[in-house]
Amino acid sequence: MLFSRPNEAQLQRVNQTNLVFFLQEFTSGPNATVVPVIGITGKTWSFVTFGTIFAIDDAITQTPDRSSARVGRAQGVLVASALDGSNVSVTISIVFNNVDYSGSTLELQGTIHQNERYREVSVVSGTGRFRFVRGYAILETIYYERATSYTIIRCTIELIYN
Ligand SMILES: *[C@@H]1O[C@H](CO)[C@@H](O)[C@H](O)[C@H]1NC(C)=O
Ligand SMILES: *[C@@H]1O[C@H](CO)[C@@H](O)[C@H](O)[C@H]1NC(C)=O
Ligand SMILES: *[C@@H]1O[C@H](CO)[C@@H](O)[C@H](O)[C@H]1NC(C)=O
Numbered sequence: 001m002l003f004s005r006p007n008e009a010q011l012q013r014v015n016q017t018n019l020v021f022f023l024q025e026f027t028s029g030p031n032a033t034v035v036p037v038i039g040i041t042g043k044t045w046s047f048v049t050f051g052t053i054f055a056i057d058d059a060i061t062q063t064p065d066r067s068s069a070r071v072g073r074a075q076g077v078l079v080a081s082a083l084d085g086s087n088v089s090v091t092i093s094i095v096f097n098n099v100d101y102s103g104s105t106l107e108l109q110g111t112i113h114q115n116e117r118y119r120e121v122s123v124v125s126g127t128g129r130f131r132f133v134r135g136y137a138i139l140e141t142i143y144y145e146r147a148t149s150y151t152i153i154r155c156t157i158e159l160i161y162n
Contacts (some may be wrong), residue, residue, distance in 0.1 A: 015161035022142075023058040023074050023153040024066050032149075033058045034078065047078075047114060048085035054078040056092065064142060064152050072096040074155075076108075087111050090121050094155075096128075104128030106157065108137050117141075123157060135159040 027034045039045030039052035046052060058074040061067075076092035094106040105128065110121030123135040135158045143152040 016159065017161070018156065018158045020154065020156050021071050022061045022064050022068075023139075023151075023155055024061055025056075025058045025151040025153060026149055027151065028149040039080075047080055047088060050080055050083050050085060052080040058153075060094065060155075064154070066152075069098070071098040072101075081111060086115070087113055101129050104130050106130050106133070106137075106159075112139065123159060130159070133159045133161055 025034060026032050034054050034056045036045035036052050036054050039049060043049050043051075047054075054077065056074060056076055056078055059066075059070060060072045060074055062069040062071055073095050074092050075095055076090070078091075079089045081087055081089040089111045090108060092108045094108065096102060096104050096106075104126060106126040107124050108121050109124050112119035112121060117140060119139040121137050121139065123133065123137055125131070126133050137158075138156045140154045140156075141151055142154050144150070
């Protein structure tokens, strides 16, 4: 189950629910899922160079295990958006392709400080099963393997339905 069933107290107050899943990310190599596509001429395109724009398409799994059930993909754009290189702006669609929510999306947007452990962005809304929802997402890097630039990011989302 992707969703935890809301308890009675929650149902009476607001229709709130949460979901947890994991982004499988490679930032270099032949199977990179985050790739710089443009940046300032003459500078190294990187997460800490203002103006660098990345395309992202991470697989999303149900547990941290790379081979666990796929629930969708995280597709969108990242921009090194702070002049001093400290922040990245995130515009990502969570595109579900699991049985329950196939074709539905959640739209994540915000600016994150790269060195923070818990990075928070808005869930501005969604499509399909997630029409009219809103909430927030917490992104936490739980695993990093330097040799292969392999990263696992836990994404915890709190949603309110009206
Ligand atoms: C929760 O959802 C139900 C059914 O969609 C709706 O009737 C109710 O007003 C909602 N409750 C709140 C607090 O939004
Ligand atoms: C890249 O992906 C291909 C196809 O899935 C796989 O065969 C290959 O081992 C991967 N390479 C690396 C370096 O992970
Ligand atoms: C980076 O983003 C944080 C919010 O995540 C903000 O408080 C901070 O001012 C930003 N820093 C710069 C240099 O833009």
